[in-house]
Amino acid sequence: MEGLFTNLYAFEWTRDNPWLMGARVLLLILPILMLVPGFIWWERRLLSWMQDRIGPNRVATLTIKKDATWAPKFLRGSKWSFWGLLQPIADGVKLFFKEDITPIAVDKAIYFIAPAIALFPAFALGATMPFGPAHKAGSMYALLTPVADVPIGVLYMMAISSLGVYGIVLGGYASNNKYSLLGGLRSSAQLISYELAMGVALASIVLASGSLRMSDMVDVQQGPLWGISNLPIQNWFIFTPFGFLAAVIFLICMIAETNRAPFDLPEAENELIAGYHTEYSSMKFAVYFMGEYAAMFVFSGIFAAVFLGGYNLLPIRWDALAGTSSSGFFHAMDTLNVVLAPLWFVGKMMLGITFYIWLRATLPRLRYDQLMNLGWKSLLPLATFNFIGVAAWLYAKSILGPQGTWMSLAVMVGTLLVLLVGYGIITKRSNDKDFAHRTVDMVDPTPRRSVELVDTGAAS
Amino acid sequence: MFTCGVVGVIVRRNPIVIFMCIELMLNAVNLTFLSFARYQYVLPTGSPADVKNQIQQTAINGQIMVIFVMAVAAAEVAVGLGIIMAIFRLRDNVDLDELNLLKG
Amino acid sequence: MAFGAIAGVVALASLGVVAFNNAIRSALCLVLTFFLLAVLYFTLNAQFLGIIQIVVYTGAIMVLFLFVIMLLNLGGINAVMQKRDPKIIFGGVLGFALFSLVAAQVLLPLQGVTTVRAPDDFGKPEYLGSALFSNYVWPFELASILLLIGIVGSILLAKRRILSPAMDALNAEDAERGVGE
Numbered sequence: 179m180e181g182l183f184t185n186l187y188a189f190e191w192t193r194d195n196p197w198l199m200g201a202r203v204l205l206l207i208l209p210i211l212m213l214v215p216g217f218i219w220w221e222r223r224l225l226s227w228m229q230d231r232i233g234p235n236r237v238a239t240l241t242i243k244k245d246a247t248w249a250p251k252f253l254r255g256s257k258w259s260f261w262g263l264l265q266p267i268a269d270g271v272k273l274f275f276k277e278d279i280t281p282i283a284v285d286k287a288i289y290f291i292a293p294a295i296a297l298f299p300a301f302a303l304g305a306t307m308p309f310g311p312a313h314k315a316g317s318m319y320a321l322l323t324p325v326a327d328v329p330i331g332v333l334y335m336m337a338i339s340s341l342g343v344y345g346i347v348l349g350g351y352a353s354n355n356k357y358s359l360l361g362g363l364r365s366s367a368q369l370i371s372y373e374l375a376m377g378v379a380l381a382s383i384v385l386a387s388g389s390l391r392m393s394d395m396v397d398v399q400q401g402p403l404w405g406i407s408n409l410p411i412q413n414w415f416i417f418t419p420f421g422f423l424a425a426v427i428f429l430i431c432m433i434a435e436t437n438r439a440p441f442d443l444p445e446a447e448n449e450l451i452a453g454y455h456t457e458y459s460s461m462k463f464a465v466y467f468m469g470e471y472a473a474m475f476v477f478s479g480i481f482a483a484v485f486l487g488g489y490n491l492l493p494i495r496w497d498a499l500a501g502t503s504s505s506g507f508f509h510a511m512d513t514l515n516v517v518l519a520p521l522w523f524v525g526k527m528m529l530g531i532t533f534y535i536w537l538r539a540t541l542p543r544l545r546y547d548q549l550m551n552l553g554w555k556s557l558l559p560l561a562t563f564n565f566i567g568v569a570a571w572l573y574a575k576s577i578l579g580p581q582g583t584w585m586s587l588a589v590m591v592g593t594l595l596v597l598l599v600g601y602g603i604i605t606k607r608s609n610d611k612d613f614a615h616r617t618v619d620m621v622d623p624t625p626r627r628s629v630e631l632v633d634t635g636a637a638s
Numbered sequence: 639m640f641t642c643g644v645v646g647v648i649v650r651r652n653p654i655v656i657f658m659c660i661e662l663m664l665n666a667v668n669l670t671f672l673s674f675a676r677y678q679y680v681l682p683t684g685s686p687a688d689v690k691n692q693i694q695q696t697a698i699n700g701q702i703m704v705i706f707v708m709a710v711a712a713a714e715v716a717v718g719l720g721i722i723m724a725i726f727r728l729r730d731n732v733d734l735d736e737l738n739l740l741k742g
Numbered sequence: 743m744a745f746g747a748i749a750g751v752v753a754l755a756s757l758g759v760v761a762f763n764n765a766i767r768s769a770l771c772l773v774l775t776f777f778l779l780a781v782l783y784f785t786l787n788a789q790f791l792g793i794i795q796i797v798v799y800t801g802a803i804m805v806l807f808l809f810v811i812m813l814l815n816l817g818g819i820n821a822v823m824q825k826r827d828p829k830i831i832f833g834g835v836l837g838f839a840l841f842s843l844v845a846a847q848v849l850l851p852l853q854g855v856t857t858v859r860a861p862d863d864f865g866k867p868e869y870l871g872s873a874l875f876s877n878y879v880w881p882f883e884l885a886s887i888l889l890l891i892g893i894v895g896s897i898l899l900a901k902r903r904i905l906s907p908a909m910d911a912l913n914a915e916d917a918e919r920g921v922g923e
Contacts, residue, residue: 658768
């Protein structure tokens with residue numbers, strides 16, 4: 179019986195049959211497509227709550243009229259509101275019925291293909307996300323992770339996010355509008371600057387986990403925290419010093435990669451008309467935005483997989499605890515962890531999405547030169563120093579052996595501090611002469627007269 | 639692919655397109671390296687363990703060569719595009735047939 | 743069989759690079775060529791190289807090309823066909839001769855050699871990484887110095903200030919206008 183399940187669910191079985199592979203790919207694409215309207219709804223509601231208003235809640239409301247004869251008496255005149263869940267459908271219908279204007283002098287082939295090129299990386303990235311423990315014998319999740327065991331997982335992610343630049347560049351060019359072109363070029367410059375820092379931040383995590391595979395990343399994160407073997411806490415990379423720094427860098431770069439607030443200079447409505455998608459209407463615009471939202475999903479998924487421990491629910495090592503005590507609770511939690519793994523993973527994706535929306539509601543937009551300064555002068559050196567720090571940690575660990583865990587951690591933190599302080603000192607001297615860092619004087623130049631109370635004698 | 643690149647370098651006048659044909663040639667060479675590394679048309683001789691080692695070594699050699707060709711091509715593209723931009727800034731015209739300053 | 747189909751499209755795309763008058767379409771054909779080449783590398787089991795091909799060529803170099811084409815507006819048709827006539831004929835003849843030479847020397851002896859000799863996972867990043875850092879350390883370091891030279895060179899080429907006394911007028915005018923973007 180067990181042998182049947184092991185053979186049935188090992189993913190090799192589906193590799194040979196192209197129809198089944200197609201079904202597995204569909205099993206990945208369709209949920210992401212279904213989740214995009216949900217994301218749109220959640221964004222509008224959460225954004226409005228943060229802005230002290232109620233979001234759209236009128237669309238999905240069932241009302242039964244007062245004189246309806248088919249309903250029982252106590253239900254007449256009642257309203258059930260489903261919190262506006264159908265709002266994205268209404269948005270989609272509106273976008274679908276809008277007039278599809280194609281400007282005359284555009285380069286037709288590129289104009290039609292650019293939104294599709296923007297959509298493709300978002301879905302292609304989802305292929306390596308580890309939805310569940312696929313490599314354990316007899317686990318069911320081999321079906322759900324289509325290409326997860328590619329030995330180049332993280333690098334695949336970098337490659338496909340580099341392809342995301344093309345959709346924007348071609349969209350801006352094909353609109354035959356020099357402002358769109360400039361918007362597209364600015365946006366793609368932003369994207370390639372931030373994907374460098376993202377790559378180096380991910381590289382330090384790859385060094386720490388020792389492999390490029392996504393499922394290996396999640397496996398390493400299931401070990402004990404910092405290598406201290408008695409601790410029942412999992413080694414999520416966000417809890418390690420280098421991992422926390424890399425997580426912050428990756429988070430910022432992730433938001434810049436998806437052209438999302440506060441980095442949404444190219445696509446904001448009041449900047450440079452609307453940037454690279456000015457000339458796109460209805461369906462092509464919808465495709466662009468679907469691509470952007472799906473990209474946000476998969477990027478949060480990658481963040482969850484690499485930094486937040488993937489499909490594990492809580493950073494507690496249930497199997498270590500289950501070994502020590504004989505109560506069934508820990509065994510039950512361990513099984514729950516494995517069985518409901520995709521649910522926890524999607525939950526972490528939702529956390530990432532909520533963080534995106536939160537940042538959009540909170541932070542103002544970055545100006546273009548501030549954006550480029552942040553990417554090249556702050557994030558890239560930080561990511562490089564993080565990388566050197568991880569390398570120092572690993573080297574110290576290899577020299578000192580397994581008993582030198584604390585010492586090697588101290589070496590890493592020391593290296594990082596030295597590098598950061600050195601970099602800060604070096605750039606402070608050159609920044610003083612740089613006019614881009616001038617601050618505006620916040621003093622009001624017009625002198626105010628002091629207000630004196632003059633008794634006019636009218637109240638006598 | 640290689641012949642396309644060569645023909646392109648000769649025929650086209652836009653320097654960017656010439657650059658692209660150079661990249662095409664480099665990639666054709668990469669593909670050749672890789673297919674030779676994989677199929678290994680010349681079989682090494684010796685003891686079986688030795689042969690296995692040499693097969694592995696040739697396979698790795700081919701790929702390392704490809705990596706270095708890519709690195710060199712990347713550096714060359716950066717510098718070359720900088721040169722083209724400098725020329726364009728100077729003369730506002732990048733037709734290659736007109737760039738005959740070195741003509742005697 | 744898949745290799746043949748993809749290789750055919752690659753050949754067509756590389757013809758497209760040369761044939762299109764519009765530079766942007768040439769560049770897009772080249773992007774397609776590189777992407778399909780990466781897919782070809784995947785079918786040849788060289789996974790690391792395929793991904794690196796996408797990251798380096800398709801993702802960075804071609805974006806750079808597109809930037810330069812769009813910024814300098816080099817996409818238009820700026821050549822008159824009649825002027826190029828002698829070169830096209832000469833180029834065509836040379837291309838045909840080169841192709842027949844290459845085909846005769848390289849392709850004919852290799853007909854029907856389909857046994858894969860390399861081990862199936864020879865493209866793993868672990869093998870390449872260990873080889874890069876053990877046997878090929880010197881070329882690796884030299885390549886990184888080369889890339890550094892390339893970076894410095896391209897920054898220098900793109901600066902507006904030309905540091906020589908003869909260009910003082912240009913520099914003064916630049917300083918008046920403010921440093922460029």
